[in-house]
Amino acid sequence: MSLDHEEASTYWTSMADSGPAPAPPRLRRSQKVGYALGHVLNDLCSSMWFTYLLLYFHKVIRFDNFYSGVVLFTGQMADGLATPFVGYFSDQGDDLTLCHKYGKRKSWHLVGTLSVLASFPFIFLRCIGCQTADDEAQLVYYAAFVIIFQFGWAATQISHLSLIPDLTDCQNERTGLTAYRYGATVLSSISIYLITWLFLGTAGGDDMIGPEDDVQFRNIMLCAVGLGAAASALFHYLVQEDPHQENRLNGSVRPDGTFHRRMLVLDWFKEPTFYLVGLVYLSTRLFVNLTQAYIPLYLQVTLQLPSTFVAVIPLVMYVSGLATSIAMKWVNRVVGRKLTFILGCLIGVIGCIWIKVGCQMNTNGVGIEIYGVAVVVGVGGSTMLITSLSSTADLIGINNDSGAFVYGAMSLLDKISNGVAVIVIQQFIPSNTDTCILCREYFRDILFFVCGGAALLGALSMAGLYPFTLGQRARDLRARAYESLPGNSYPEIGASSEEREPILS
Template sequence: MTGGSEEDPFTKPIGRWSVFFYGVGHMLNDITASCWFTYLLLFLTQIGLSPRDAAIVMLSGQVADAFATIFTGELIDRFGHFKIWHAAGSLLVAISFSSVFGGCLPCSILHNDSLTLETFSYSMFAAIFNIGWAATQVSHMAMVNCISLNSTSRVALTSSRNAFTMVANLGLYAIALVVFGVIKAGSKEDTETQYRWIAYSSITIGCCFVVIFLMGTKEPRLRIDLKQTSRARIPWVYWFRKLLYYQVAMVYLLTRLVLNVSQAYLAFFVIDDLQMGQSAKALVPAIIYICSFVVSVLLQEIPWNGRRLKAYYTAGGIIWIFCGAAILLLPRDISSFMYAISVFIGIANALMMVTAISMQSVLVGAEVGGCAFVCGSLSFLDKMSCGLALYVLQSHQTTSPRGQLNNNNQQSVYLSVTRYGLGLVPALCSFVGVAVTFFMELEAAGSLSKPLLREPLLE
């Protein structure tokens, strides 16, 4: 009886309200990140920066984010206090984000509109924003492993977070649709006004959900209440000796590349390559996130084990491979077919993201003393790879050849950098991710899940 009562608080399924309060905790990060990856490059080029300078701004933020995740993960593992780190990071995000999209503040102070000063200003605020973003992300992700040892409940928490990520993205595109419809971008000042309103609205909505999270979620006690051997901080080298660490890191890195690179070039693709209406740069992403939201909610009702994680990830990867091929070959004269492709992209994104993050929980298991380092180190790889990939693609944006793919001399299908970024790169990353997943041994690693497979997901 004693042993059972000691495990009960940690292994039994958690309540739906706990899942809800946890899930909304990343809304500020999600809505700002959606704006970041969807509109930053577009915004910077619209106000006059070259594609390479815009890529430098993006890269500076990604590099700052990458290193911040490492240090944040180590400090959280040492000292704990997840909610303090989350609150501090959210505050920094709220303060700095408006300066990224709100125009060049140093330019206004110094009365200097040089492109060099603009690039420096946007790069500086991008770095500050991403440092706060990293602190919030790592603390929120690491909390999953310290809230419960029930592997199915851990997937429920991840699915809830992913579902509210979709809500955040839909909220952003709803805001953008209204702003782009009300404020017409006839000049640089009008463009800055558009994105300033989007930024202020996003911050306001995100901060409301941060307050709900902080009020509704208790500081996880699992680190303190578990036996000493499970609670002790685990050195970095321990993870580097595990093959599964490298496999999970590769899958997570590739999954984030799929999501972030495709999101960064989606608006460019529908406007420049397909020449769809301005509303399409909000409607097409909205369809993707509606489908992702529905799938994320459905995934919460599934009892999970290692085999199912691999199967669902593989399904998502295969769907993305077909979507990438369709994007590469999609001609401009049937651009409306992009709405159908968006449905499958949304399904694939949810399947891959939920299972990739859940694989981290399988890797951590009961060894919660190193959960923040695992999340931080994997996020470091994610941020660096995404930043470099976008920099390389964007640096070739103006020099990429446009090759025709038909025999009738119709200028409707081009192999542009945008098309590569939205179609080829995600498809290749999905293929490699599926191949790595095939060789994983999640059942052996996820010993926590074995006695819990028949448990309902939530009380």
């Protein structure tokens, strides 16, 4: 990159003589709560999607097992492909009438919310007008609604995440918003478990789910959609986005007067921190999603515990995550972002080791010991998830103009990595787990090696970020070194204030 002397002078012009920059304004509590409500519909639908989709298709509507998997796979791929698409166009939407009047993030959030509300109910209803059709025809019917649902889910998720750096420049406030968001996610998941217990648990724990339970699943779905729609309405009422927020073609000026050039899509691929934060986010999602998916199988197949534990243990994990989210802002402020994440990874590894060496089947106290495992895994996963999202916001920094693309790229990594991991794990599940005692250990090994390995990968990736300052661009450092002239004095490049940590340097 080459700039002439006049451009270089403009590029690094600082308003340092205007005095110290004022502290960023603090967000009102109503704004924080309103922001957290903006993802509740997604969280409620996601909990039903991952926990009950295959159960509903196999047991209630008697769908073919393979086609049930195709429905789930179609959703994951649609979400993965829609995420970067939505992210890119969300960043470019300033000229659209709705975006100009309402704000580009909230506009995309509204589009996504309406898409979810219009499609998700049909996924948990019998095929309307085609109940007697063959499975291939019904597959096309359900796949169409799944694609619309996942597009809407991606639009809501990316626009909601992209609002964090738009709403505040303060790193602690961003951590607080992320914690509020995760707390709402936990409460939403807990709500789904409680609603499901309300409708399905009254018949008795030993009863099998069958076609007669379609009404119960319909009621669960209606509760989820109703609660989510109300929460989304409150989000749009309480959270205000500046529709005229300026994204300059060449850059923007921070409150301290430091000039930052705009980050184009290709610019991100030249930043080492982009890849490292991507690894941090990928490993976090692998740990959180795979523990959520395979701990129920570990409880029933490996430990042979009653079905009650399948509902209670995930609930304990979510409650532990909620308690952790409340303390995250304080912990980040005291020990710093990087060390907080590494500690979360180590806690997650401890949980995986406990699963491997403890909690043996048919031993006294295993029913109590598993609660301790659930707390440790829940705390580790919550710490990793909150801190990785906050680190992504720090990576974006002042470059809000391309924030949705960054979140979209991270989410695409999440979908691909989890999809591949689940396919590989499912491929090697032993076929005789009912009769072979050693085969039952498969899910214990998955939680130890795969989930524990994901946590270690996250810790190593975050350690790789130690030499870097999130929010500071390698491109800008190169440009400054190239354009420096003898006798000129340039201000420090603006960077994430979070990195001035009391313990980390």
